[in-house]
Amino acid sequence: MRRRRGTYKIFIIMFTLLAALLITFLIIDRGIKPTVIAMSEAQVRYIAIKAMNNAVKKVLNTDIKYTDLINVMTDRNGKISLIQANTIRMNALASETSSVAQEEIRSMGAEGIYIPLGSIFNSKILAGLGPRIKVTIIPIGSVAIDFATEFENAGINQTRHKIYMEMEANVRIVVPLGSDTASVKTRIPITETIIVGDVPDYYINVDGQKEDIMNLVPGP
Template sequence: MVLIVGGIALKWSVRRRHRGRLILLGAAALLLLTLVFLDRQLLPLLSQYSKTQAQWRVTRMINEAVTAVLGDEKADYNTLVTVTRDGEGNVVSAEADTRRLNMLKAAVTTAVAERIGAEREMTVAIPVGTLLGSGYFAGRGPFVRIPVGVSGGVLTTVDSVFSAAGVNQTTHRIEMTITVDLFIAVPTAHTSVQVETPFVIAESVLLGKVPDAYTVVTGDDQTTTGQIFDYGAERLQK
């Protein structure tokens, strides 16, 4: 009887170990499927959602920063550009206030950088139905909120742009472009996106006879000689 009992105990022990292996294999398979799902479905979706929301938020920050700075500085065409005319009213020169433009550019860059720095982390909310990858359930169900880290660098450029506006009329615009390179860190992955937003910060129509070519120096602290724009010079050289 002891042997029989021992035999029964032995059989039970073998079955228990076999069942334990099946449970481990099932758990490993489930973990593998979960990782494949995360890699193929969740991470690409999370990266795209993060890019979209980051672009929207940064664009809003840029708009707020530029609006605030221009309002404080009270910048307009007459304060940024000096137009000189001769006795007959013809345009002789258009000279930008390099110092004021550089100060304006620095103020905008600082304002944008401070706003981005204040929001180091944002939360991306994705509906559960969208995570499942089904078109029928997309956008449905409760939201899954995932923290995302954000950091970025800001580059601001100022350009002088001329365009024909009619007979003896030329439109002169001072344009500012803010470019933000964003680094977005999502769980187990990272991505990047560039947000570029142009603004017309000053504009005027130069009336009267305009010379075939003249030079506008806008300057730039990042270069030695500044930026020189020769309006019409290319046409004269042909």
């Protein structure tokens, strides 16, 4: 009888422990985990954008020129008659930058960020206290890159032509017992020039009506 009672007590203790673990898991899964992910999302976006900016700096190395990406055609009088995108050069830059950006995100994300457990309770007293929860960032797929152009008035008969690199990365936010995904986008200016033409007889400046003349730069 004593053995049976001892076995029964052990069974009750084990059942109680398992029930407590299950309840703890449900509390973390439904309460703490979403809060941790939401709190870490801003820092995750910062890290991903910083990684993509680092990739652009490494690939371009500040040596990129407007004429590397755009072919400027002139007529007999030296006037600009056509500007044409150098798609081969752009495709090569996009491919290399995407690869470097993905590695930058993986490297910076592996270091992770840490959020004090007390911060999730939205309390000034508990903020910064308690054990730190590590949040890891993992890139998903390749970093998508496209080019965009923008024309803006730069004075009488002058037009500033800017070229941007638009980047988008999908990352997985990994926390203990769960994960989530986030899409991070950034737009980085890479080069620009001033297009100068003949001074017109009349000049009218209409504020608030900026339009792209054309999208000269197709994506890779």
